[in-house]
Each structure stands twice: as C-alpha cells, then as structure tokens.
Amino acid sequence: MVPDDHFFRREAGRLLATLTRILGVHNLALAEDVVQDTLASAVEVWTYRGVPDHASAWLMTAAKNRALSLLRRERTARKFAPELGQLLDGEWTLKPVLEEQFLPPALKDDELRMMFSCCHPRLDEEVQVPLVLYLLCGFSVAEVASAFLVTQAAMEKRISRGKKLLAKSKRLFELTADDFAPRLSAVHRALYLLFSEGYHGAHPEEVVRVDLCHEAMRLVRLLVDHAPAATPATHALAALMYLDAARLPGRVDEAGDLTALFDQDRSRWDAALISEGLKLLETSGAGDELTEYHVEAGIAAIHAASGTAEQTRWGDIVALYDSLMRIHPSPVVALNRAIAIAQHQGPTRGLDALRAITEQDRLAGYPFYSAAIGELELRCLRPEVAREHFRIARALARNEAERRFLDRRIAACDRRSAS
Amino acid sequence: MSEFLYLYRLSADSLHALDSPNQMQERLKKWTAWFKELEAKNHIKNPGHPLASSGAVVKDKRGTVTDGPYAESKDIVGGYTLIEARDLAQATQLASGCPVLEVGGVVEVRPIRQM
Numbered sequence: 001m002v003p004d005d006h007f008f009r010r011e012a013g014r015l016l017a018t019l020t021r022i023l024g025v026h027n028l029a030l031a032e033d034v035v036q037d038t039l040a041s042a043v044e045v046w047t048y049r050g051v052p053d054h055a056s057a058w059l060m061t062a063a064k065n066r067a068l069s070l071l072r073r074e075r076t077a078r079k080f081a082p083e084l085g086q087l088l089d090g091e092w093t094l095k096p097v098l099e100e101q102f103l104p105p106a107l108k109d110d111e112l113r114m115m116f117s118c119c120h121p122r123l124d125e126e127v128q129v130p131l132v133l134y135l136l137c138g139f140s141v142a143e144v145a146s147a148f149l150v151t152q153a154a155m156e157k158r159i160s161r162g163k164k165l166l167a168k169s170k171r172l173f174e175l176t177a178d179d180f181a182p183r184l185s186a187v188h189r190a191l192y193l194l195f196s197e198g199y200h201g202a203h204p205e206e207v208v209r210v211d212l213c214h215e216a217m218r219l220v221r222l223l224v225d226h227a228p229a230a231t232p233a234t235h236a237l238a239a240l241m242y243l244d245a246a247r248l249p250g251r252v253d254e255a256g257d258l259t260a261l262f263d264q265d266r267s268r269w270d271a272a273l274i275s276e277g278l279k280l281l282e283t284s285g286a287g288d289e290l291t292e293y294h295v296e297a298g299i300a301a302i303h304a305a306s307g308t309a310e311q312t313r314w315g316d317i318v319a320l321y322d323s324l325m326r327i328h329p330s331p332v333v334a335l336n337r338a339i340a341i342a343q344h345q346g347p348t349r350g351l352d353a354l355r356a357i358t359e360q361d362r363l364a365g366y367p368f369y370s371a372a373i374g375e376l377e378l379r380c381l382r383p384e385v386a387r388e389h390f391r392i393a394r395a396l397a398r399n400e401a402e403r404r405f406l407d408r409r410i411a412a413c414d415r416r417s418a419s
Numbered sequence: 420m421s422e423f424l425y426l427y428r429l430s431a432d433s434l435h436a437l438d439s440p441n442q443m444q445e446r447l448k449k450w451t452a453w454f455k456e457l458e459a460k461n462h463i464k465n466p467g468h469p470l471a472s473s474g475a476v477v478k479d480k481r482g483t484v485t486d487g488p489y490a491e492s493k494d495i496v497g498g499y500t501l502i503e504a505r506d507l508a509q510a511t512q513l514a515s516g517c518p519v520l521e522v523g524g525v526v527e528v529r530p531i532r533q534m
Contacts, residue, residue, distance in 0.1 A: 008440035008447075036437060043443040044469035047450040048498060140439030 242277030429524030
C-alpha cells in the first residue's frame with residue numbers, strides 16, 4: 001500500500017527535526033544528509049518489496065540506526081548535540097538516549113523546537129516562512145520557490161541565509177525558554193503568512209496553494225496540542241484557518257475558475273472544518289486577549305454561519321473590520337472593510353470607504369483593489385467606469401484563473417452597457 | 420510460459436539525483452502501480468531487489484578490484500525483477516510501461532535460458 005500523498009514530506013520534516021536535535025543544530029547539513037539517505041533507501045526498497053505496515057516506524061528505526069553508527073564513528077572527531085552532552089559519548093548511555101529521542105513525545109517536541117527556531121527574530125518573515133516549508137514540511141528549494149513565485153536561485157539564497165543562522169546558534173529553541181511568548185507570536189505570524197500565501201497567493205496552480213494551507217493547519221495543530229503553546233491566540237489562529245479552509249472547495253468551480261464569496265455554492269463548504277473551527281473559536285475566548293486572529297476568525301465564523309451572502313450579518317462584519325483596523329491596520333484590511341460596508345450600506349458608501357483608504361499606493365499592484373472599485377461602480381449602474389477599473393485589474397492579474405475571473409466581469413459590464 | 424530478467428539500467432546521474440520527498444512519493448506511486456499491474460496478470464515470478472550503488476568489480480584472479488560496478492560504464496543496474504511472459508515480444512511489451520523509462524533509463528529484457 002502506498003502511504004498518503006504527503007507521507008514523505010511529513011516524515012522528512014519530523015526526521016530532520018529529531019536528527020538535528022541529536023546531532024546538534026550546527027550539524028544541520030549532516031542531519032539533512034541522513035534524512036535524504038534514509039528516505040532514498042526506503043523508497044528504493046519499498047518500490048520492489050512493498051511498503052511495510054508501519055512505514056513511519058520503519059523510517060524512524062532506519063534513521064535511528066544511521067544516527068547511531070554516525071555517532072559511534074565520529075564522536076571523537078565531531079561535537080554533537082551539546083544538550084545531550086556526555087550521554088552520547090558513552091556506549092552505555094548512547095543507545096537508550098537515542099531510543100528515547102525517537103519516541104513520539106520527543107519527536108513532537110523536536111518539531112516544535114524546529115518551528116520556533118525557524119522564526120528567529122533575526123530572520124525576516126520572507127526567510128522564516130520558506131524556512132518552515134523547507135525544514136519542517138519537507139519541501140525542496142524548487143518547490144518553495146514555486147510556491148512563492150520567485151526564482152530558485154533567489155529562494156536558495158533566502159533558505160541558506162536561514163540555515164546559516166540556525167547552524168550558528170548553539171541549540172534549537174528551548175520550549176522552556178524565557179522568550180517563549182514573543183517567539184510564539186512570531187510563529188503565529190509565520191503560520192498565518194503561510195496560510196495566507198496558500199489562500200490568497202498569486203500561484204496559478206491551485207494544488208500548490210491548497211497544500212500550503214494544509215501545512216499551516218498541520219503545524220498550528222501541533223501548537224494547539226502542546227499545552228504551553230495552546231494560548232487563546234493559538235486557538236484563534238487555528239479557528240481562522242479551519243473556518244477559511246472550509247470555504248476552499250467553494251472558491252474554485254469545476255472549471256478551475258475563481259468564484260467570488262457572494263456567488264459561491266455554499267453547500268460545497270466543508271461542514272466538518274466549520275464545526276471544528278467554531279469549537280476552536282470558542283476555546284479562544286478564554287482570557288481577555290483579543291488578537292487580530294480572534295477578529296479575523298470572528299469574521300470567518302459569520303460567513304460560515306450565513307446561508308447566503310444576503311443573509312450575512314454585514315453590520316457585524318463591518319464592526320469586526322473596525323476593530324481589526326485598530327489592532328492590526330493594513331490597506332488590505334481597509335479594502336475588505338470597504339467591501340463589507342458596500343454590502344451593508346450600499347455601493348456608494350463602499351466606494352467612499354475605498355477612496356478613503358490611506359496608503360492606497362500599497363494596493364497599487366493588487367488586482368482586487370481595482371476589481372473592488374469596478375464591482376461597486378457596476379452596482380452603481382456605471383458600467384463604463386466599472387469596465388475601466390476591471391481592465392486595470394486585469395492588467396495586474398497574476399494568473400490565468402484571475403484573468404478569466406476578470407474577463408467575466410468585463411463581459412458583465414458590456415452586457416450592462418448594451419441593455 | 421518463459422522467464423525473463425528485467426535489468427533496470429540508468430545513468431549514474433539519475434541514480435544519484437537528490438529527489439525531494441514529494442518526488443520520492445511520486446516515484447514510489449508509479450513503481451507500485453506498475454508492479455501491481457504486472458502482479459495482477461501473474462507476470463511477476465520474483466519482484467527482485469534494488470541494488471546499492473556501492474560495490475566492487477573483481478578484475479582477475481590476482482584480486483584486482485575496482486570501486487563500484489560502474490567505474491567504467493555510465494549505465495548502472497539499479498535493480499532487477501524476474502518476470503514470466505509468453506515470449507520475448509510480450510516481455511518487452513510489458514516493460515514498455517516501466518517508470519524507469521521516464522527518467523531516461525532503460526529496461527534490459529533478458530530471457531532466462533532453460534534446458
């Protein structure tokens with residue numbers, strides 16, 4: 001039996017985290033080699049002899065044996081994990097220590113440590129997020145590059161900058177460290193960006209995008225399951241991802257075309273994700289902390305609970321966007337707020353809100369800013385004006401699906417002009 | 420029914436290519452599907468084994484040894500399978516679906532000589 005679609009990717013991330021802990025973060029490159037070697041041998045053997053029943057355990061054992069012989073062979077020549085220290089030096093303690101390191105609780109902790117390490121404050125977010133994909137999610141440099149629409153060489157540079165910084169640190173991030181809380185915020189941010197890249201990103205291939213969302217959800221789940229990391233903000237972030245992801249099946253129709261929220265077939269939304277998301281959102285209400293994730297999850301929850309676009313409580317959504325503008329203002333938030341105002345109070349008020357956005361220049365390259373103006377102008381029965389804005393948007397569109405979507409809107413303007 | 424040996428030959432480069440985990444997954448999927456199809460039609464006598472790329476070549480009785488089986492050749496045998504087929508024509512036809520062909524490799528189909 002072939003394991004599920006992302007088995008190797010997931011296992012690569014887990015193995016690397018654990019081997020990095022055992023061999024020491026300064027030996028990150030060596031740990032990468034061991035992972036590569038372990039997986040490559042497995043795939044060779046399994047090809048001919050079939051996949052064993054406990055494939056994951058099989059890989060762990062194979063990696064453990066490789067680590068064991070590496071440690072025996074090179075422990076005098078190299079320094080390995082400082083935190084395991086002398087336990088690795090003595091033959092008597094070496095094996096039991098390794099056994100323990102490969103048990104599920106240790107494996108999970110190592111994944112978390114790696115996640116927190118990737119979000120080092122001295123790394124930009126544009127390095128942190130790719131690093132998470134590369135080290136924890138088993139993406140190759142080429143795959144990360146394609147997910148972010150940058151060249152492989154550019155991505156190689158970013159990732160190796162991140163790896164260098166990690167390799168220079170003494171050890172992986174300790175989950176008991178004093179700066180756990182601020183680092184957790186950085187992790188939230190990185191996972192949020194990872195999810196958003198998948199959800200709203202420019203990538204033409206839907207498959208890649210959905211993958212990014214799923215990886216972000218898998219990692220946020222690790223936070224939810226680790227008590228010290230399971231803060232209200234973590235639950236809110238998880239809720240936001242689950243509730244937004246629930247709408248993914250409705251976002252693209254059978255022809256692969258983007259569908260606006262208003263026109264989506266809501267019966268295609270994922271009910272299980274919605275109910276899980278609502279549960280997470282409820283848990284996130286413990287304590288008095290209100291993060292941007294709480295607010296965004298609140299907005300997503302209203303959408304999820306609404307049978308149609310018309311039945312949606314737009315007034316509540318506007319109010320939530322108002323608080324989001326206070327906690328975490330950005331031009332994109334302002335844009336979404338303006339759209340909600342248009343739903344609530346009509347297109348003219350929406351257009352006013354769009355024009356009132358400060359830092360409009362930051363939206364200049366974003367096709368959905370012009371598209372939003374076009375949409376509202378069309379609703380104000382000014383199809384010629386609307387068409388101009390849709391044309392601007394189309395020129396900025398980043399992939400075929402977006403272009404086709406805007407072509408349909410331009411055609412709608414034409415129909416309206418003719419009638 | 421006759422027996423045939425499939426030898427999967429590929430270049431040293433593609434044998435040592437560093438696949439990403441996703442590519443490994445894809446490769447396993449393709450090979451598994453191919454083997455399954457052969458198995459369903461009772462063509463597999465023995466699935467065989469992959470061969471490690473290390474090893475040695477013994478050159479003569481004095482014990483002259485060179486590194487690796489591929490020191491002097493570009494093609495390496497990456498693995499083998501024992502097949503049952505009606506005749507060579509069928510055996511070659513079955514081999515045409517082998518995933519090794521997608522990475523620039525070849526399948527050498529050799530009849531096993533019977534008494």
